[in-house]
Amino acid sequence: MTEHRYDPKAIEARWQRVWASEHTWEVANEGAEGREAVNSSYVLEMLPYPSGEPHIGHLKCYAVGDAIAHFRRRTGHRVLHPMGYDAFGLPAENHAINTGVHPRVSTAASIASFQRQFRAWGISIDWSRELATHEPSYYRWTQWIFLELYRSGLAYRKEAAVKWCPHDQTVLANEQVVDGRCERCGAEVEVRQLEQWFFRITDYAERLLRDLDEIDWPEHVKTMQRNWIGRSEGAEVSFTCEELGIVYPVFTTRPDTLFGATFFVLAPEHPDVMRLAAGTPYEREVHDYINHALTESNEERGAAERPKTGVPLGRTVTNPVNGEQLPMYVADYVLMEYGTGAIMAVPAHDERDYEFARVFDLPIRRVIAAETGASEQQTGDDALPYTGDGPLIDSHPDFDGLPNREALELIVDWLQREGKGHATVSYRLRDWLISRQRYWGCPIPIVYCDSCGVVPVEPDELPVQLPDIEDYAPKGRSPLAAAEDWVRTTCPACDGEARRETDTMDTFVDSSWYFLRYCDARNDEAAWDPAALSEWMPVDQYIGGVEHAILHLMYARFFTKALADLGHLDFQEPFASLFTQGMITKDGAKMSKSRGNVVSPAAIVERYGADTARCYVLFMGPPDQDAEWSDEGAEGMHRFLSRLWRLTGEVAERLDAGGSAPAASNPVQHNGGDPDVQLLRKAHWAIDKVSADLRRFAFNTAIAAVMELLNDCSRLREQTSAQTLGYALQTAGSLLFPFAPHLGAEIYERLTGDRVWEAPWPHADPALLERDVYELVCQVNGKLRDRVSVSSDAGPDELKRRCLTAPNVRVHIDGKEIVKEVVVPGKLVNIVVR
């Protein structure tokens, strides 16, 4: 029996050698017609950030992607399935600060470790297209894209209040601040007024929103992006401070409530606040309030439940719809970042304004009545603030009595005619702040010249190489600023003295276009050949963690649209279909070193082999859901593969001994009810099931189907021929190949002599899927009472008769009146009695 022992190490090493030496998974570009000629398919998993070793989440992600890639290859697709590394980033740089080891060195070590693991997992990667974003041959083109965006005005520099992480000593994009904290290190961010580089992603807000309808993405990811973009329709309305002669536009989604405005509020950061308060009795108080607001953390200020605070400004503005004078306030519940940093306050119909009005004892004027037929509760003053719909009241004779939604449009029209406002759309999305005061990133290809100002580096001078430095420690400015020799340069425009931009780019810039580079990864002349893109893009199936739902996925979509507008791409969306895999947890929590609950894929592969590890992470549950790691579960998967392997060995020996031909085709006629036919039917049922499950990403049930097939093989092994068993097991190996490629290939070869990846995906014979006999479910009043075996071609009357004569049915209908009979051929008969 020892020769039947399942030895994954030997099996896996053997096939990995074959795939490496034969470059099995490489695919060549065949030009524009390539896409038409063969069914091209681009399957891509999000590129990993190489740090230490891959974790179990990587294993799951690549196991999912590889299963799809294999399935597509064997169903007639030419599959592009590349791999690369998101190699710039803070962890390597922080490591350098602590140890002095150059980030390039530690990154190279991590990449080597990732490569080793990916090969050990047997992932079918086209290694000829491998890339890493920190290589000059890659970031040269990142810089080129930056220049393209700069040229078209989509990259620009401006001074703004930006988020600063005191721990990482760099500014952050809005998307990288979560609950007022740095997404990476968790430090509370501060606001600083700094001049920084931005990408004009807000120009694309509408298209980023609209095109979500065109792509096959999980609804929750689309929802997150929609929330993030935060589109709201409304109007901009001008209020005028007559004393100072300044016009203040405000954004409101409720112009229908304009007649109910009773005060006016500016954000503490609003540049006019001090000017307005100057010379009023409130000057001192306003000054203190602003200072306090500015020093307060985001978190304190963001707490929704805190009581409203504010200070009067001692001024008024005129309400454009009725000329009323509204007192002005400064209050921190108004945000400078959204709208215009100023609001009209309608306490009767807005909860926040209502709260503020109660605190400051300001008038509350109801201008929208409750809908007709509304309860007493909604009509009285207790019902305020009222945010529902209803007819306008106490507003203006032209509008009173109109439903508010109708009035809203008429009021906006009227404002527009009077030049006091206009309909507009506001977005929550801000421009993408991309400069970072850190070393290990892509240099921004810009120089500053005293005479010419900001000057882009000439494209043929790229890449602007990242220089080696001595001291990586951030000091509030980029460590690059200390590399004097590198900073000092000549101006591309006038040849005079100039200084280089010392900030580097956000690493999300690097990963916003890598999927394009894979299509033409070795091109030294250009970022890509358009023909290569039209052959592969857009990515047919993208796979990755949901944690990138906003950041990476929004940035990549923006890049794609911007590059398309610049004439470099002929498609609008990078990822036609997206799959987000769930997290693997341990002890009910996310794995982390500090919790000490990390399951190392390397250890699992070492112990059970890659096939067990891959199958288990796919078997744990639906791949898009979180799943709890279980050592016993992994053990169980290993048992299954061992049993499959042992039985294959046994059957192969029986076949060898009998001198039989390989069991490559259906070995028996399917004419009877004998065990051979039963097993053959099971095999075809499994083919059908696994094929359907692969199409819907149900890997767990696909693997379960192969388990069922093996269970039947074991159960029927004494009663079936070696040929039938061989055929069933060969099918099992073939079906398991996308999940367990090494064992699948080994079994298939042992039984057929062929290479499974060169064999087409098995086809389920419809004749074998049909049953000639089935168990008819017999119900009485919807309750299961008996089962009888019936012929598949039995008609409704026959089925009814068989059900009525079933012994346990008779017990339950005896002495009762039959009211109705429901016959569902192929399923059941339900007898309704009274």
Next chain:
RNA sequence: GCGGCGGUGGCGGAAUCGGUAGACGCGGUGCCCUCAAAAGGCAUUGUUCGUAAGGACGUGUGGGUUCGAGUCCCACCCGCCGCACCA
């Protein structure tokens, strides 16, 4: 508060179109093999009543539609995720 997703045995989960709830796996129990153990094999395993045949109950809660509901509808409870003083 708004939006999204989910709630099924001891556990992970299955049930694809309204038609046998609990596939498959883990765990448990009994047995076989063994000097013994490991490994492996066989059987069994929703709860409950019953010697059994069989019955009752059972998919978060309460209603409803239907011959029939885990699945559809209404109301609610709980959990997770995202957004949140966004005007």
